[in-house]
Amino acid sequence: MRWLAALMALSVVPFLPLLGRADSVGDAANLVGLGGALALWWQVVLGTRALTGRLTADRLAVVNLHRWLGGCGAFLVLLHPLLETIAARRDLAYLWLVDFTWVESGYTSLGRIALLLFLALWLTSTLLRALVRHRAWRLVHYVSYPLVGLVLLHAWGVGSYLIETPWLRAYWLLLAGLLALLVGWRLAVPLWTGRYRLVAAERLSPTVVQYTLAPLGRPRRPRRPAPGQFCYLRLNALGRAHPFSVTRVGDDATLSFAVKDAGPFTARLSALRPGAVLRLDGPYGTFTRQARDADRPAVLVAGGIGVTPFVELVRRHAGPHMSLHHVVSTREEAVFADELRHHLGPRYRTGPPQPGPRARYFVCGSPGFVATTTGRLRARGVAGGQLHTEEFDC
Incomplete structure (x- = not known):
């Protein structure tokens, strides 16, 4: 994770000299737009598991960082066109007007199309996530690639800082080239x-x-x-x-x-x-890595087929510090029950766990099960740092 954090910090450095040059709403809009574009660029990079898997083994940390950047990117991406509208002294229709009749308006329209794609992506990933099936969400998520491409083109054509600063323009070309290589790599990954x-x-x-x-x-x-x-x-x-x-x-x-x-x-x-x-x-993934440590109690909580990440863990590392709570609606759902009971004895249970002050909790199952279980544990005093989760979604 250190390598990834260092690369992300390094990618911000070329923009730092611009901070002292922002003395108007238009300049602020440009800075916000560049920041939003970089956040979206990193979101696409972090969403490419074939790449991030080589930079860090902590997949959960990458996913959380991806989500955090989504919030930052959403703020910057939505703020940028509002600042541009204020700077141009236009009404809100300026946000949606698509016009390719001349060069500058064409580059501006690319940004407006990118904004519409971003809204579709953001809404299906946040407010409408519970209503959208995983397959539909995944298909909508693929618009992130053309979205970032449109943002890079939009800034290239009308971004005043890029137009006025040759070295920053070269850096922008580098980001665009790396994005193209990343897309090509992702398309080729299944072949090897x-x-x-x-x-x-x-x-x-x-x-x-x-x-x-x-x-x-x-x-x-x-x-x-x-x-x-x-x-x-x-x-x-x-x-x-x-x-x-x-x-x-x-x-x-x-x-x-x-x-x-x-x-x-x-x-x-x-x-x-x-x-x-x-x-x-x-x-x-490294979901159960800390459960192997015998220094603190490890409470494994599985909903139905969510028991699968714990099976090999129990085989290799079962000890007095470890217990497993397998929550099922029918006996048929309790797969591996006999083997897990053999390794854990009375520490294999079928009811929900009782919170402990020092225990680590590892919760796996459907999104609804994970949300319900972690909510109950938090309500009973379990701190967020004690919870480790993994979700199955269809």
Whole structure:
């Protein structure tokens, strides 16, 4: 995470000399616009797991930083056109007027189109998130790439600081070039992800199947996920990737995933026969890393299939400091119950946890389960620093 923080701080340095030159509303609008563009640029970078996974192993910290930048970017992106409207002494219609009849108005219109795309992205990620299915949210999220491209073009054409400052213009070209390389890399990532063969499919319950995959050939560096990490599976190189927690890492480099039947992807996955080839990307995440430490009680809280990140963790690191609360509505949902009870004994329970002053809580399940569980723990005095969460979304 240090490397990532250092790069982000370094990216701000070229803008610092401009702070002493802002002595009007128009100048302030330019500075705010440049800041908003940089925040959006970093949001796209942080959203590219293939890149951030090489910079830091702490995926949760990257996701939280991505969300925080979304708030900062939203403030700056929305403030910029309002300041420009004030500086130009125009009414609010100036925010939406699209006009490509001449060069300057065309560059300005690119910014207005970017604003509309940003509003769609921001609304579906905040106010409307609970009403939008994950698939729809994901599709809307892809507009972030053309959005940032439009913002870079808009600033290039009408940003007074860029026009007047050659070295800043060169830096802007560098950001645009890096964005183009990033988009190309992201499109190419599925082509070099690991190829794995399905060797077994074992039904653990009426709704859950455990799939075991073996690498094709002899990989130079076999994937060895740590307990609690997850990988992205694709049925083919161009298919959509879905994240699943690793439930077993075999000595022969095989990986197992317990998958609940939910949606068209899992239906296609269940139709595969041994020998079928899948693509695998990862591992990612450090959700349960601190649960391995025996210095403080680790309370694992799982909602249904949310138990999967804890299975390998319990196998390797179960001790007196660790307990697991598996909240299920039916006995069929309690997959791995016998094995987990064998390792944990009476510390495997099916009810909600009782808060403790020093315990760390690791909560995994659906977004609703995670929100409800963490809300109850916070209401009973558990501090935010004691909570670690991971959500499953379909």
